[in-house]
Amino acid sequence: MFKKILAAVAVTAGLLLAAPAAANAVDYTDGAQCKFDVSVVDSGSSATLICIPGTWSPGEAITWTVTGQDGSSFKLASFTTASSSLQFTKHANADGSDVLSVTLPASASGQYSVVGVGQTSGHECPTTLTVLPADQASTVVDPGSGGLAHTGSVVATWAAWAGGSLVVLGLIALAIVAWIRKLKTTV
Template identity: 60%
Template sequence: MLKRILAAAVVTAGLLLAAPAAANADVYTSGAPCSVDVSTIQAGDTATVTCIPGTWAPSELISWTGSGIDGANIRMASSVTFTKHANADGSDVLHVTLPSSASGVYTITGVGATSGHVCSVSVTVLPADTTASTVSSSGGSGLAATGSVIAEWALWVGGGLLVVGAVAVAIAAWMRKVRSS
Protein backbone atom coordinates (compact mmCIF):
# COMPACT_ATOMS: atom_id res chain seq x y z
CA MET A 1 0.00 0.00 0.00
CA LEU A 2 2.81 2.40 0.88
CA LYS A 3 4.46 1.74 -2.47
CA ARG A 4 1.28 2.68 -4.30
CA ILE A 5 0.89 5.93 -2.34
CA LEU A 6 4.54 6.82 -2.89
CA ALA A 7 4.26 5.99 -6.61
CA ALA A 8 1.15 8.18 -6.90
CA ALA A 9 2.96 11.03 -5.13
CA VAL A 10 5.94 10.76 -7.47
CA VAL A 11 3.71 10.69 -10.56
CA THR A 12 1.71 13.68 -9.29
CA ALA A 13 4.89 15.65 -8.57
CA GLY A 14 6.23 14.79 -12.02
CA LEU A 15 3.03 16.00 -13.69
CA LEU A 16 3.06 19.23 -11.69
CA LEU A 17 6.64 19.92 -12.75
CA ALA A 18 6.11 18.89 -16.39
CA ALA A 19 2.94 20.95 -17.02
CA PRO A 20 4.72 24.33 -17.33
CA ALA A 21 7.32 22.83 -19.68
CA ALA A 22 4.59 21.44 -21.93
CA ALA A 23 2.79 24.78 -21.97
CA ASN A 24 5.97 26.56 -23.03
CA ALA A 25 7.05 24.03 -25.66
CA ASP A 26 6.18 26.28 -28.63
CA VAL A 27 9.06 28.53 -29.67
CA TYR A 28 7.94 32.03 -30.61
CA THR A 29 9.06 35.59 -30.01
CA SER A 30 7.87 37.21 -26.85
CA GLY A 31 6.71 40.27 -28.72
CA ALA A 32 8.11 42.64 -26.14
CA PRO A 33 7.26 46.30 -26.66
CA CYS A 34 9.83 48.70 -28.05
CA SER A 35 10.67 51.97 -26.31
CA VAL A 36 11.86 55.40 -27.34
CA ASP A 37 14.61 57.28 -25.49
CA VAL A 38 12.56 60.50 -25.21
CA SER A 39 8.84 61.08 -25.11
CA THR A 40 8.99 64.77 -26.10
CA ILE A 41 11.59 66.34 -28.40
CA GLN A 42 12.26 69.48 -30.41
CA ALA A 43 11.41 69.58 -34.13
CA GLY A 44 14.41 68.44 -36.19
CA ASP A 45 15.90 66.33 -33.37
CA THR A 46 16.61 62.60 -33.39
CA ALA A 47 14.91 59.95 -31.25
CA THR A 48 16.21 56.42 -30.73
CA VAL A 49 13.79 53.49 -30.83
CA THR A 50 15.10 50.44 -28.93
CA CYS A 51 13.66 46.92 -29.03
CA ILE A 52 14.99 44.49 -26.43
CA PRO A 53 16.28 40.99 -27.29
CA GLY A 54 13.39 38.64 -28.08
CA THR A 55 11.13 41.37 -29.47
CA TRP A 56 11.62 40.07 -33.00
CA ALA A 57 12.56 36.65 -34.37
CA PRO A 58 16.34 36.26 -34.78
CA SER A 59 17.53 38.26 -37.84
CA GLU A 60 13.91 38.89 -38.84
CA LEU A 61 13.19 41.49 -41.54
CA ILE A 62 11.41 44.49 -39.96
CA SER A 63 9.49 47.12 -41.92
CA TRP A 64 9.58 50.46 -40.08
CA THR A 65 7.19 53.29 -41.00
CA GLY A 66 6.66 56.77 -39.60
CA SER A 67 3.52 58.84 -39.49
CA GLY A 68 2.57 62.29 -38.26
CA ILE A 69 1.66 65.77 -39.52
CA ASP A 70 4.76 65.94 -41.74
CA GLY A 71 5.37 62.18 -41.85
CA ALA A 72 6.70 62.22 -45.41
CA ASN A 73 9.81 64.06 -44.20
CA ILE A 74 10.70 61.71 -41.32
CA ARG A 75 14.15 60.27 -41.88
CA MET A 76 14.85 56.68 -40.83
CA ALA A 77 18.23 56.13 -42.41
CA SER A 78 16.89 57.12 -45.85
CA SER A 79 13.11 57.55 -46.03
CA VAL A 80 9.76 57.42 -44.23
CA THR A 81 9.65 53.65 -44.81
CA PHE A 82 12.72 51.67 -43.88
CA THR A 83 13.34 47.92 -43.87
CA LYS A 84 16.15 46.27 -41.92
CA HIS A 85 17.01 42.98 -40.22
CA ALA A 86 16.81 42.51 -36.46
CA ASN A 87 19.94 41.38 -34.63
CA ALA A 88 20.59 37.68 -33.98
CA ASP A 89 19.05 38.00 -30.49
CA GLY A 90 15.84 39.62 -31.82
CA SER A 91 16.76 43.16 -30.73
CA ASP A 92 16.86 46.29 -32.86
CA VAL A 93 17.85 49.96 -32.59
CA LEU A 94 16.53 52.61 -34.96
CA HIS A 95 17.49 56.31 -35.06
CA VAL A 96 14.66 58.56 -36.29
CA THR A 97 15.18 62.21 -37.26
CA LEU A 98 11.97 64.23 -37.31
CA PRO A 99 11.48 67.12 -39.77
CA SER A 100 12.30 70.69 -38.68
CA SER A 101 8.68 71.63 -39.45
CA ALA A 102 7.31 68.85 -37.23
CA SER A 103 4.80 69.38 -34.42
CA GLY A 104 2.33 67.13 -32.70
CA VAL A 105 2.50 63.39 -32.17
CA TYR A 106 4.52 61.11 -34.45
CA THR A 107 4.21 57.32 -34.44
CA ILE A 108 7.02 54.95 -35.46
CA THR A 109 5.80 51.41 -36.19
CA GLY A 110 7.77 48.24 -36.87
CA VAL A 111 6.24 45.08 -38.34
CA GLY A 112 8.10 41.76 -38.31
CA ALA A 113 7.94 39.86 -41.61
CA THR A 114 8.24 36.42 -39.96
CA SER A 115 6.54 36.83 -36.59
CA GLY A 116 3.94 39.39 -37.65
CA HIS A 117 4.66 41.22 -34.39
CA VAL A 118 3.75 44.92 -34.48
CA CYS A 119 5.57 47.40 -32.27
CA SER A 120 4.72 51.13 -32.11
CA VAL A 121 6.17 54.06 -30.20
CA SER A 122 5.00 57.67 -30.11
CA VAL A 123 6.97 60.88 -29.77
CA THR A 124 5.49 64.30 -29.09
CA VAL A 125 7.29 66.96 -31.09
CA LEU A 126 7.43 70.55 -29.92
CA PRO A 127 7.54 73.20 -32.65
CA ALA A 128 10.99 74.63 -33.39
CA ASP A 129 10.12 77.96 -31.75
CA THR A 130 9.43 76.33 -28.33
CA THR A 131 12.23 76.81 -25.80
CA ALA A 132 14.42 73.83 -24.98
CA SER A 133 13.70 74.12 -21.25
CA THR A 134 10.19 72.77 -21.83
CA VAL A 135 11.47 69.59 -23.49
CA SER A 136 11.32 66.46 -21.35
CA SER A 137 14.46 64.38 -21.69
CA SER A 138 13.74 61.87 -18.93
CA GLY A 139 12.53 59.19 -21.36
CA GLY A 140 10.10 56.39 -20.56
CA SER A 141 6.80 56.82 -18.81
CA GLY A 142 8.22 58.06 -15.51
CA LEU A 143 7.07 54.91 -13.73
CA ALA A 144 9.49 52.61 -11.98
CA ALA A 145 10.14 49.20 -13.52
CA THR A 146 8.85 46.81 -10.84
CA GLY A 147 8.81 43.49 -12.67
CA SER A 148 9.61 40.21 -11.00
CA VAL A 149 13.22 39.12 -10.79
CA ILE A 150 12.33 35.48 -10.04
CA ALA A 151 12.25 33.08 -12.98
CA GLU A 152 8.89 31.40 -13.55
CA TRP A 153 10.44 27.92 -13.52
CA ALA A 154 11.86 28.60 -10.04
CA LEU A 155 8.36 29.29 -8.75
CA TRP A 156 7.09 26.01 -10.23
CA VAL A 157 9.99 24.04 -8.78
CA GLY A 158 9.48 25.64 -5.37
CA GLY A 159 5.75 24.92 -5.46
CA GLY A 160 6.39 21.34 -6.55
CA LEU A 161 8.85 20.83 -3.71
CA LEU A 162 6.27 22.17 -1.24
CA VAL A 163 3.70 19.68 -2.55
CA VAL A 164 6.16 16.79 -2.36
CA GLY A 165 7.09 17.85 1.20
CA ALA A 166 3.44 18.00 2.25
CA VAL A 167 2.80 14.55 0.78
CA ALA A 168 5.88 13.17 2.58
CA VAL A 169 4.69 14.60 5.92
CA ALA A 170 1.21 13.16 5.38
CA ILE A 171 2.66 9.73 4.55
CA ALA A 172 4.92 9.83 7.63
CA ALA A 173 1.97 10.73 9.87
CA TRP A 174 -0.13 7.99 8.34
CA MET A 175 2.71 5.44 8.82
CA ARG A 176 3.01 6.39 12.53
CA LYS A 177 -0.71 5.95 12.95
CA VAL A 178 -0.65 2.52 11.25
CA ARG A 179 2.33 1.32 13.33
CA SER A 180 0.78 2.50 16.62
CA SER A 181 -2.46 0.57 16.02
Protein backbone atom coordinates in the same frame (compact mmCIF):
# COMPACT_ATOMS: atom_id res chain seq x y z
CA MET B 1 2.13 17.82 15.18
CA PHE B 2 5.51 16.90 13.68
CA LYS B 3 3.76 15.25 10.69
CA LYS B 4 1.87 18.50 9.92
CA ILE B 5 5.05 20.54 10.03
CA LEU B 6 6.83 17.99 7.81
CA ALA B 7 3.92 18.07 5.31
CA ALA B 8 4.00 21.89 5.22
CA VAL B 9 7.75 21.84 4.59
CA ALA B 10 7.29 19.28 1.78
CA VAL B 11 4.55 21.33 0.09
CA THR B 12 6.62 24.53 0.38
CA ALA B 13 9.68 22.80 -1.10
CA GLY B 14 7.58 21.47 -3.97
CA LEU B 15 6.22 24.93 -4.74
CA LEU B 16 9.69 26.48 -4.60
CA LEU B 17 11.01 23.87 -7.03
CA ALA B 18 8.03 24.20 -9.41
CA ALA B 19 7.97 28.02 -9.59
CA PRO B 20 11.10 28.47 -11.74
CA ALA B 21 9.88 25.85 -14.21
CA ALA B 22 6.54 27.62 -14.54
CA ALA B 23 8.25 30.99 -14.96
CA ASN B 24 10.43 29.63 -17.78
CA ALA B 25 7.50 28.05 -19.62
CA VAL B 26 6.75 31.28 -21.51
CA ASP B 27 9.27 33.35 -23.44
CA TYR B 28 8.38 36.74 -21.96
CA THR B 29 10.49 38.78 -24.37
CA ASP B 30 8.88 37.27 -27.48
CA GLY B 31 6.79 40.02 -29.01
CA ALA B 32 7.85 42.66 -26.50
CA GLN B 33 7.06 46.29 -27.18
CA CYS B 34 9.62 48.75 -28.48
CA LYS B 35 10.10 52.12 -26.76
CA PHE B 36 11.70 55.45 -27.57
CA ASP B 37 14.49 56.58 -25.25
CA VAL B 38 12.46 59.80 -24.72
CA SER B 39 8.70 60.41 -24.92
CA VAL B 40 8.86 64.10 -25.88
CA VAL B 41 11.48 65.66 -28.15
CA ASP B 42 12.03 69.04 -29.83
CA SER B 43 11.66 69.34 -33.59
CA GLY B 44 14.92 68.97 -35.49
CA SER B 45 16.39 66.61 -32.84
CA SER B 46 16.87 62.87 -32.77
CA ALA B 47 15.37 60.00 -30.79
CA THR B 48 16.27 56.33 -30.57
CA LEU B 49 13.73 53.51 -30.78
CA ILE B 50 14.92 50.47 -28.81
CA CYS B 51 13.59 46.91 -29.12
CA ILE B 52 14.94 44.49 -26.52
CA PRO B 53 16.37 41.07 -27.48
CA GLY B 54 13.62 38.60 -28.33
CA THR B 55 11.21 41.22 -29.67
CA TRP B 56 11.67 39.97 -33.23
CA SER B 57 12.71 36.66 -34.72
CA PRO B 58 16.52 36.48 -35.24
CA GLY B 59 17.46 38.38 -38.43
CA GLU B 60 13.80 39.04 -39.27
CA ALA B 61 13.00 41.82 -41.75
CA ILE B 62 11.00 44.57 -40.03
CA THR B 63 8.96 47.13 -41.95
CA TRP B 64 8.90 50.46 -40.10
CA THR B 65 6.28 53.09 -40.94
CA VAL B 66 6.11 56.70 -39.67
CA THR B 67 2.88 58.69 -39.79
CA GLY B 68 2.27 62.25 -38.66
CA GLN B 69 2.54 65.82 -39.89
CA ASP B 70 5.35 65.98 -42.49
CA GLY B 71 6.20 62.34 -41.72
CA SER B 72 7.90 61.91 -45.09
CA SER B 73 10.68 64.25 -43.92
CA PHE B 74 11.70 61.87 -41.13
CA LYS B 75 15.03 60.15 -41.45
CA LEU B 76 15.20 56.56 -40.26
CA ALA B 77 18.66 55.09 -39.85
CA SER B 78 20.14 57.84 -42.07
CA PHE B 79 17.82 57.21 -45.04
CA THR B 80 15.16 59.60 -46.30
CA THR B 81 12.40 59.40 -48.92
CA ALA B 82 10.38 61.95 -50.86
CA SER B 83 7.06 60.09 -50.66
CA SER B 84 4.08 61.30 -48.63
CA SER B 85 4.62 58.62 -45.98
CA LEU B 86 7.84 57.04 -44.85
CA GLN B 87 8.33 53.27 -44.88
CA PHE B 88 11.65 51.54 -44.29
CA THR B 89 12.65 47.87 -44.01
CA LYS B 90 15.46 46.81 -41.70
CA HIS B 91 16.64 43.43 -40.38
CA ALA B 92 16.64 42.58 -36.66
CA ASN B 93 19.86 41.56 -34.94
CA ALA B 94 20.71 37.90 -34.27
CA ASP B 95 19.22 38.12 -30.75
CA GLY B 96 15.92 39.61 -32.00
CA SER B 97 16.72 43.17 -30.89
CA ASP B 98 16.69 46.30 -32.99
CA VAL B 99 17.77 49.92 -32.56
CA LEU B 100 16.37 52.56 -34.88
CA SER B 101 17.67 56.14 -34.95
CA VAL B 102 14.99 58.68 -35.87
CA THR B 103 15.92 62.23 -36.93
CA LEU B 104 12.99 64.65 -36.89
CA PRO B 105 12.57 67.45 -39.42
CA ALA B 106 12.68 71.06 -38.21
CA SER B 107 9.01 71.45 -39.23
CA ALA B 108 7.83 68.50 -37.12
CA SER B 109 5.22 69.04 -34.41
CA GLY B 110 2.53 66.98 -32.76
CA GLN B 111 2.32 63.26 -32.22
CA TYR B 112 3.93 60.75 -34.55
CA SER B 113 3.18 57.07 -34.79
CA VAL B 114 6.02 54.66 -35.54
CA VAL B 115 4.96 51.07 -36.23
CA GLY B 116 7.22 48.10 -36.85
CA VAL B 117 5.83 44.89 -38.36
CA GLY B 118 7.88 41.68 -38.48
CA GLN B 119 7.62 40.07 -41.90
CA THR B 120 8.24 36.56 -40.51
CA SER B 121 6.59 36.62 -37.08
CA GLY B 122 3.81 39.07 -37.93
CA HIS B 123 4.49 40.81 -34.59
CA GLU B 124 3.39 44.45 -34.65
CA CYS B 125 5.13 46.99 -32.42
CA PRO B 126 3.39 50.41 -32.34
CA THR B 127 4.86 53.34 -30.45
CA THR B 128 4.38 57.10 -30.42
CA LEU B 129 6.64 60.12 -30.10
CA THR B 130 5.48 63.64 -29.19
CA VAL B 131 7.35 66.45 -30.91
CA LEU B 132 7.36 70.03 -29.62
CA PRO B 133 7.51 72.71 -32.31
CA ALA B 134 10.71 74.74 -32.52
CA ASP B 135 9.06 77.99 -31.39
CA GLN B 136 7.32 76.55 -28.29
CA ALA B 137 8.91 77.49 -24.96
CA SER B 138 9.29 74.69 -22.43
CA THR B 139 9.23 76.90 -19.30
CA VAL B 140 7.41 80.08 -18.33
CA VAL B 141 9.30 82.72 -16.35
CA ASP B 142 7.41 85.34 -14.37
CA PRO B 143 9.46 88.57 -14.55
CA GLY B 144 8.02 89.77 -11.21
CA SER B 145 9.26 86.73 -9.27
CA GLY B 146 12.97 87.46 -9.44
CA GLY B 147 13.59 85.24 -12.48
CA LEU B 148 12.34 81.96 -10.98
CA ALA B 149 9.92 79.82 -12.95
CA HIS B 150 6.29 79.80 -11.82
CA THR B 151 5.42 76.25 -10.66
CA GLY B 152 1.67 76.69 -10.84
CA SER B 153 1.01 75.93 -7.16
CA VAL B 154 -2.52 76.79 -6.06
CA VAL B 155 -1.92 76.28 -2.31
CA ALA B 156 -1.85 79.57 -0.44
CA THR B 157 1.29 80.24 1.57
CA TRP B 158 -0.71 80.79 4.75
CA ALA B 159 -2.34 77.36 4.32
CA ALA B 160 1.05 75.66 4.10
CA TRP B 161 2.25 77.46 7.23
CA ALA B 162 -0.97 76.59 9.09
CA GLY B 163 -0.63 72.92 8.17
CA GLY B 164 3.00 72.83 9.24
CA SER B 165 2.14 74.55 12.53
CA LEU B 166 -0.58 71.97 13.24
CA VAL B 167 1.89 69.14 12.68
CA VAL B 168 4.40 70.73 15.09
CA LEU B 169 1.66 71.30 17.71
CA GLY B 170 0.58 67.67 17.38
CA LEU B 171 4.15 66.44 17.94
CA ILE B 172 4.46 68.67 21.03
CA ALA B 173 1.15 67.28 22.38
CA LEU B 174 2.38 63.70 21.85
CA ALA B 175 5.62 64.48 23.66
CA ILE B 176 3.70 65.97 26.64
CA VAL B 177 1.38 62.93 26.84
CA ALA B 178 4.36 60.55 26.76
CA TRP B 179 6.10 62.58 29.49
CA ILE B 180 2.97 62.52 31.71
CA ARG B 181 2.62 58.73 31.27
CA LYS B 182 6.24 58.28 32.20
CA LEU B 183 5.72 60.38 35.35
CA LYS B 184 2.63 58.32 36.36
CA THR B 185 4.46 55.00 35.95
CA THR B 186 7.42 56.11 38.10
CA VAL B 187 5.18 57.29 40.95
